Amino acid sequence: xxxxxxxxxxxxxxxALVIFLVGSIYRFTYKGFxxxxxxxxxxxxxxxxxxxxxxxxxxxxxxxxHLIAFLFPREVLAWNSQPVRLMILEITAFIFGISxxxxxxxxxxxxxxxxxxxxxxxxxxxxxxxxxxxQTVMGLWIAYNFRWGSSWFSTLLxxxxxxxxxxxxxxxxVSLLPLTVKxxxxxxxxxxxxxxxxxxxxFLVPPIDYIWRPYQQVRWYxxxxxxxxxxxxxxxxxPKNN
Numbered sequence: 001x002x003x004x005x006x007x008x009x010x011x012x013x014x015x016a017l018v019i020f021l022v023g024s025i026y027r028f029t030y031k032g033f034x035x036x037x038x039x040x041x042x043x044x045x046x047x048x049x050x051x052x053x054x055x056x057x058x059x060x061x062x063x064x065x066h067l068i069a070f071l072f073p074r075e076v077l078a079w080n081s082q083p084v085r086l087m088i089l090e091i092t093a094f095i096f097g098i099s100x101x102x103x104x105x106x107x108x109x110x111x112x113x114x115x116x117x118x119x120x121x122x123x124x125x126x127x128x129x130x131x132x133x134x135q136t137v138m139g140l141w142i143a144y145n146f147r148w149g150s151s152w153f154s155t156l157l158x159x160x161x162x163x164x165x166x167x168x169x170x171x172x173x174v175s176l177l178p179l180t181v182k183x184x185x186x187x188x189x190x191x192x193x194x195x196x197x198x199x200x201x202x203f204l205v206p207p208i209d210y211i212w213r214p215y216q217q218v219r220w221y222x223x224x225x226x227x228x229x230x231x232x233x234x235x236x237x238x239p240k241n242n
Contacts, residue, residue: 005175008186013164016193023196024204047114051106058100062139065093065150070161073154080151089150094143101136104129128198131191138184146178157185 069076080086108129111117143149156173163170174185195201 005171009171009174010169012189016189019193020195027196027201047110051103051110054099055103055107058096058103061096062100069150069153070158073158076150076154086148090148097136097140097143104133104136124198128200131187135187135191138180138187142180142184
């Protein structure tokens with residue numbers, strides 16, 4: 001048992017982090033144009049809305065929640081010192097977890113029931129979908145059966161993660177956690193290690209500059225109706241716009 005704990009909670013985290021770091025740098029350096037989610041919206045858009053929107057809202061909230069509990073454990077515990085605030089946080093996180101799960105299931109069904117999408121789907125897509133669904137189900141199960149996760153995450157898991165990043169791994173507490181929690185931790189590191197090989201790589205280059213960049217303006221200097229009309233004769237001269 002000690003050997004398994006050492007592998008899954010010491011070796012696996014470092015393997016995942018190294019693969020993530022080296023793989024992301026390599027892919028950005030040599031295959032930068034593949035830093036994309038490979039959007040399939042132009043192939044099908046209606047079902048995508050009901051999958052992508054709840055998934056992204058859920059994953060963003062839960063990711064930030066885990067990150068805040070890791071970076072600011074004392075502040076989280078201070079917030080949770082009031083039962084009402086603790087309940088609000090736990091219920092909100094659970095709702096966003098359900099949102100993420102609903103979005104993932106819709107995305108999975110969409111990708112494998114829409115004929116057009118089968119041609120742009122690879123095996124890694126299925127692996128990532130199943131891992132994310134498994135991870136979300138485990139998270140919801142933990143939230144329901146092991147209440148007040150935001151508090152014991154800050155108390156138990158934050159010190160463990162700090163020990164990993166400071167190169168002084170301490171798995172004393174983690175090795176005593178329930179199996180469901182262990183599987184959730186293992187699943188997180190597996191997903192991190194697979195990021196450079198999947199569509200998830202696109203989260204490293206979010207289009208944040210769209211927030212402050214000026215609006216794109218297109219001015220037409222030729223008659224669109226005339227150019228698009230089938231009766232207009234073909235010309236070698238390419239229509240110009242600015």
